Amino acid sequence: MDYRYQQLESWLLQGLREQRWRLGERLPSIRTLCQTQGVSKATVQHALQRLEAQGLVEARPKAGYFVTLQPKMIRAPRNRAQVEAPRPVTVNELFLDVMRRSAAFDLLPDLHAGEVPPGIVALNRALGRALRRQKGDDHQYYDAPAGDPALREQLSLHAARRGWTVLPEQLCITSGCQHALFLALMACCRRGDIVAVESPGFYGVLQLLEQLELQVVEVPSSSEQGMDIGALEAALGRWDIKACVVSPAFATPGGALMPEGARKRLLALADQHDLAIIEDDIYADIAFGQVPDPLKALDRSDRVILCSSFSKSLSRDLRLGWIAGARWHQKILHLKLVTQLASSRYQQQGIAEFMQDGSYAAHLRRQRNALRTQRDRLVASLHAWPGEIRVSTPQGGLAVWLELPESVDSLAAYPAALQQGVVITPGPLFSVSGQFRNCLRISYAHPWDDRRITALGQLPGLLLGH
Amino acid sequence: MDYRYQQLESWLLQGLREQRWRLGERLPSIRTLCQTQGVSKATVQHALQRLEAQGLVEARPKAGYFVTLQPKMIRAPRNRAQVEAPRPVTVNELFLDVMRRSAAFDLLPDLHAGEVPPGIVALNRALGRALRRQKGDDHQYYDAPAGDPALREQLSLHAARRGWTVLPEQLCITSGCQHALFLALMACCRRGDIVAVESPGFYGVLQLLEQLELQVVEVPSSSEQGMDIGALEAALGRWDIKACVVSPAFATPGGALMPEGARKRLLALADQHDLAIIEDDIYADIAFGQVPDPLKALDRSDRVILCSSFSKSLSRDLRLGWIAGARWHQKILHLKLVTQLASSRYQQQGIAEFMQDGSYAAHLRRQRNALRTQRDRLVASLHAWPGEIRVSTPQGGLAVWLELPESVDSLAAYPAALQQGVVITPGPLFSVSGQFRNCLRISYAHPWDDRRITALGQLPGLLLGH
Numbered sequence: 001m002d003y004r005y006q007q008l009e010s011w012l013l014q015g016l017r018e019q020r021w022r023l024g025e026r027l028p029s030i031r032t033l034c035q036t037q038g039v040s041k042a043t044v045q046h047a048l049q050r051l052e053a054q055g056l057v058e059a060r061p062k063a064g065y066f067v068t069l070q071p072k073m074i075r076a077p078r079n080r081a082q083v084e085a086p087r088p089v090t091v092n093e094l095f096l097d098v099m100r101r102s103a104a105f106d107l108l109p110d111l112h113a114g115e116v117p118p119g120i121v122a123l124n125r126a127l128g129r130a131l132r133r134q135k136g137d138d139h140q141y142y143d144a145p146a147g148d149p150a151l152r153e154q155l156s157l158h159a160a161r162r163g164w165t166v167l168p169e170q171l172c173i174t175s176g177c178q179h180a181l182f183l184a185l186m187a188c189c190r191r192g193d194i195v196a197v198e199s200p201g202f203y204g205v206l207q208l209l210e211q212l213e214l215q216v217v218e219v220p221s222s223s224e225q226g227m228d229i230g231a232l233e234a235a236l237g238r239w240d241i242k243a244c245v246v247s248p249a250f251a252t253p254g255g256a257l258m259p260e261g262a263r264k265r266l267l268a269l270a271d272q273h274d275l276a277i278i279e280d281d282i283y284a285d286i287a288f289g290q291v292p293d294p295l296k297a298l299d300r301s302d303r304v305i306l307c308s309s310f311s312k313s314l315s316r317d318l319r320l321g322w323i324a325g326a327r328w329h330q331k332i333l334h335l336k337l338v339t340q341l342a343s344s345r346y347q348q349q350g351i352a353e354f355m356q357d358g359s360y361a362a363h364l365r366r367q368r369n370a371l372r373t374q375r376d377r378l379v380a381s382l383h384a385w386p387g388e389i390r391v392s393t394p395q396g397g398l399a400v401w402l403e404l405p406e407s408v409d410s411l412a413a414y415p416a417a418l419q420q421g422v423v424i425t426p427g428p429l430f431s432v433s434g435q436f437r438n439c440l441r442i443s444y445a446h447p448w449d450d451r452r453i454t455a456l457g458q459l460p461g462l463l464l465g466h
Numbered sequence: 467m468d469y470r471y472q473q474l475e476s477w478l479l480q481g482l483r484e485q486r487w488r489l490g491e492r493l494p495s496i497r498t499l500c501q502t503q504g505v506s507k508a509t510v511q512h513a514l515q516r517l518e519a520q521g522l523v524e525a526r527p528k529a530g531y532f533v534t535l536q537p538k539m540i541r542a543p544r545n546r547a548q549v550e551a552p553r554p555v556t557v558n559e560l561f562l563d564v565m566r567r568s569a570a571f572d573l574l575p576d577l578h579a580g581e582v583p584p585g586i587v588a589l590n591r592a593l594g595r596a597l598r599r600q601k602g603d604d605h606q607y608y609d610a611p612a613g614d615p616a617l618r619e620q621l622s623l624h625a626a627r628r629g630w631t632v633l634p635e636q637l638c639i640t641s642g643c644q645h646a647l648f649l650a651l652m653a654c655c656r657r658g659d660i661v662a663v664e665s666p667g668f669y670g671v672l673q674l675l676e677q678l679e680l681q682v683v684e685v686p687s688s689s690e691q692g693m694d695i696g697a698l699e700a701a702l703g704r705w706d707i708k709a710c711v712v713s714p715a716f717a718t719p720g721g722a723l724m725p726e727g728a729r730k731r732l733l734a735l736a737d738q739h740d741l742a743i744i745e746d747d748i749y750a751d752i753a754f755g756q757v758p759d760p761l762k763a764l765d766r767s768d769r770v771i772l773c774s775s776f777s778k779s780l781s782r783d784l785r786l787g788w789i790a791g792a793r794w795h796q797k798i799l800h801l802k803l804v805t806q807l808a809s810s811r812y813q814q815q816g817i818a819e820f821m822q823d824g825s826y827a828a829h830l831r832r833q834r835n836a837l838r839t840q841r842d843r844l845v846a847s848l849h850a851w852p853g854e855i856r857v858s859t860p861q862g863g864l865a866v867w868l869e870l871p872e873s874v875d876s877l878a879a880y881p882a883a884l885q886q887g888v889v890i891t892p893g894p895l896f897s898v899s900g901q902f903r904n905c906l907r908i909s910y911a912h913p914w915d916d917r918r919i920t921a922l923g924q925l926p927g928l929l930l931g932h
Binding site: 096099100103104105106110113114115116117120124127128131132134135136137138139140141142143144145175176178179182186191204207208210211311314315316317318319334335337338339340341342343344345346347445446 | 562565566569570571572576579580581582583586590593594597598600601602603604605606607608609610611641642644645648652657670673674676677777780781782783784785800801803804805806807808809810811812813911912
């Protein structure tokens with residue numbers, strides 16, 4: 001699935017983590033790496049340059065690459081093993097504030113800096129053209145609940161490029177991914193039902209469960225492989241779980257990518273326990289390598305509901321998402337109709353044209369490169385933090401998950417940070433268990449301009465007292 | 467509230483209804499009307515010309531005005547008196563199709579005819595400007611759940627012109643009125659609760675009650691005065707009703723305007739029985755006379771939730787509405803946040819500018835005149851139908867309610883009409899009781915061009931077999 005240089009990069013990172021090469025030591029030479037790993041010189045150079053960009057190694061002229069950062073710092077956050085009994089969800093009032101501010105993924109509240117990127121300029125022009133194309137009394141008619149056929153057609157083509165076949169008539173347009181998750185849960189659960197989620201996982205789902213009066217079972221999830229399927233299996237044996245919400249592609253908060261084997265086990269369990277699987281696919285388009293297949297592509301029994309939107313990959317202000325509702329498709333159309341009638345047609349037609357003329361693909365290429373660079377800068381700067389920290393190294397998505405020493409209380413630091421004009425996203429937001437107080441999510445969604453670098457520099461002081 | 471000529475027109479209509487002047491007889495002369503009614507000659511001529519345009523009277527040179535249509539035809543539909551016990555709502559599958567097609571209020575499916583009206587041209591320009599005003603990474607931030615402050619400010623000013631004080635911070639922007647009704651019901655009811663509604667009343671509410679698993683009590687409502695408050699009072703004495711959904715201004719389907727006295731009684735009952743009142747105010751801006759006060763203006767105990775949108779008065783494709791949530795405001799903000807995060811900010815800013823520069827007010831003035839003319843043409847053409855029919859004469863809104871002889875089955879006529887390319891809105895859609903089979907709603911939302919006049923001409927054949 002990955003390119004050769006990515007495989008080599010991962011192998012080298014693993015070696016650094018395992019202290020195969022220690023601080024100050026020299027890495028094997030480029031020629032040695034070519035021979036032992038069976039790759040070209042260009043591939044080795046590419047991988048080493050990427051490690052150098054992250055501040056992990058340093059090239060010294062005519063001497064080779066040397067380890068410049070303590071490898072302990074790049075260990076992945078630990079997995080929490082405990083599964084607790086299902087419980088109703090009660091979300092702290094403070095969390096509403098955190099959730100609202102953190103949804104922007106920015107360390108600074110409402111900075112609104114920088115230039116309008118070319119993708120957004122093109123999108124806005126396409127929306128303007130769609131407005132001017134309106135004819136007669138078009139504005140007098142509601143769109144069909146499933147959404148505009150042209151947009152569904154484009155989404156179907158977009159899925160096909162990724163190797164997933166979905167017909168336009170299997171899709172329903174929504175007001176974003178959160179709305180899609182809401183429709184999915186409304187369609188397959190009733191009050192009191194038990195839903196399994198990743199832990200740590202997406203806070204928006206926890207809040208939805210609270211409002212729909214559903215019970216939650218939190219399944220431990222690592223920031224490398226996602227949901228622990230063994231733990232899910234154990235939970236399924238103990239409780240009557242109705243649905244499971246997962247993000248196989250770059251899960252919040254750590255950016256985990258669920259391996260193929262885990263995906264197959266998950267679907268087998270779903271068949272065995274008649275489980276609805278709600279797949280949050282919102283980060284898939286932000287893949288630094290190849291876009292991973294959706295779990296839904298393996299769905300043989302029509303029980304995976306895929307939810308996604310343009311909010312993370314393109315614009316949070318469009319408020320357009322989609323849902324492939326599987327066996328619940330008709331029910332979902334009905335729910336969309338009665339809860340908000342329709343989506344805006346001109347908006348859908350604008351984005352459909354933006355996709356059709358290749359502007360979306362071009363935007364994604366630029367976006368992925370920019371985000372990878374931003375991730376690398378973030379990770380490099382985290383290496384300079386004092387003491388022992390663990391951080392995930394996501395291959396897509398918008399954020400890393402940071403584990404700090406047990407004594408750190410990220411929730412207590414939230415109001416203090418806010419007073420200094422910095423928004424942090426404390427670990428406890430990603431669970432209802434009260435766990436993860438010494439963790440936080442940090443996003444690289446925005447460019448590291450001076451103000452954000454300053455804000456990032458304030459974090460060790462705010463969190464670690466340094 | 468009305469102009470003098472409107473008052474005279476109503477008085478003359480009443481006389482025709484009461485057969486003070488019979489078919490073929492001469493009306494009092496213009497001079498007599500001036501003297502007895504105390505109005506000018508121009509006023510009398512204006513009123514008579516309007517009656518003539520409706521086909522009710524005919525001017526004969528040098529002889530005066532003669533009655534040309536049987537007055538029995540313009541009697542108002544009858545009130546149904548029976549209140550049935552609360553029940554869960556089950557909506558027929560066919561109704562989903564009817565609801566979707568009828569939401570456009572058009573006799574013809576997807577005609578999309580005519581010119582883009584100047585109000586929509588101005589709106590689209592304002593939206594285009596809002597897109598071009600986007601700065602930096604504005605697109606990376608979600609709007610606040612309550613919605614854009616500029617739009618809430620404009621809505622507050624719009625309400626103030628109508629004599630209703632609402633602060634911007636008491637409003638929450640939604641994806642249309644249906645979404646507002648959904649949030650309102652989610653905020654004040656739990657599964658199994660009983661909700662009182664108008665009967666006949668808005669089908670969208672019935673479908674919401676079904677999806678939220680709420681029970682319904684249908685309260686008889688007339689197409690002149692709206693909900694029968696006496697019947698509501700009796701129902702409140704028998705059952706534990708949690709909420710009541712009403713449309714005091716131009717209720718669907720007949721366009722009733724609830725009188726002041728009934729409004730006060732309703733609010734007193736609400737206090738007495740601790741009832742949440744959900745006010746559907748969507749048609750208020752389409753008033754042919756003065757815009758009526760909202761029920762909420764009389765709300766002293768913070769229990770009226772007002773829901774509205776731009777869909778009926780401006781554009782069904784904007785998908786923007788608003789809700790004044792009273793004591794449930796915080797809960798509603800929370801529900802908006804977890805079910806769809808936010809609304810599109812540029813859209814809100816575009817419409818805010820459209821309101822601020824007076825374009826919305828200008829649009830409403832044109833719209834009201836056009837709709838009144840379209841109503842008059844519809845009513846006039848209904849007079850030519852054979853047999854005994856009753857029809858409402860709304861002073862606002864988009865539709866009349868038609869009562870045909872008991873033998874007529876509008877639901878059976880629906881598929882036959884559809885085959886001929888005509889969309890009718892059968893009476894049973896407006897209730898879960900199975901009543902109103904001999905009724906239907908006909909809209910005057912669209913201009914009576916040749917194709918719609920042809921479709922209208924097909925209705926007597928489809929419904930009455932003539």
